């Protein structure tokens with residue numbers, strides 16, 4: 001009997017497609033969708049960049065943990081986590097104990113190409129509030145990836161998104177999940 005999954009959490013680096021893929025996946029399988037960063041912005045009534053600027057990263061991380069606890073009370077949901085959420089052990093444990101954690105893996109160069117025109121990633125755009133060059137940005141991604149991969153790799157499922165269109169990734173992740181688990185709409 002395949003195991004039922006009520007919550008699918010997506011993790012991975014900034015730009016790995018958690019929000020775009022998560023939203024389509026949720027619609028396709030009939031689950032609700034939460035974007036954790038958007039939930040934080042709604043409850044703080046501020047953009048993530050401003051939360052970082054005004055109150056610092058550790059304040060943001062506390063809000064992130066609180067918001068995750070709230071969101072995880074719903075069931076039949078797909079949740080796009082922020083890229084740093086699982087670095088806090090309690091968040092990692094919560095995702096794995098209440099659902100399945102999927103790591104959307106991409107190479108540093110692909111992430112860089114997806115992120116280079118974005119201006120809303122405080123950790124990636126600046127160091128000490130100074131705008132960084134392309135080379136520094138790529139190096140920063142590589143460094144952060146090296147630190148984070150051991151944690152991302154603790155996910156229940158590691159799913160490669162390199163060289164796949166968004167549509168291909170959604171299809172193949174959906175097929176994988178349906179093959180290995182029971183995706184059920186019934187509330188239980």
Ligand code: S3P
Nearest residue numbers: 013014015037082083084121122
């Ligand atoms: C962060 C990723 C961002 C956001 C914040 C910090 C990180 O979310 O939560 O800027 O530490 O990787 P995305 O991964 O959705 O960009």
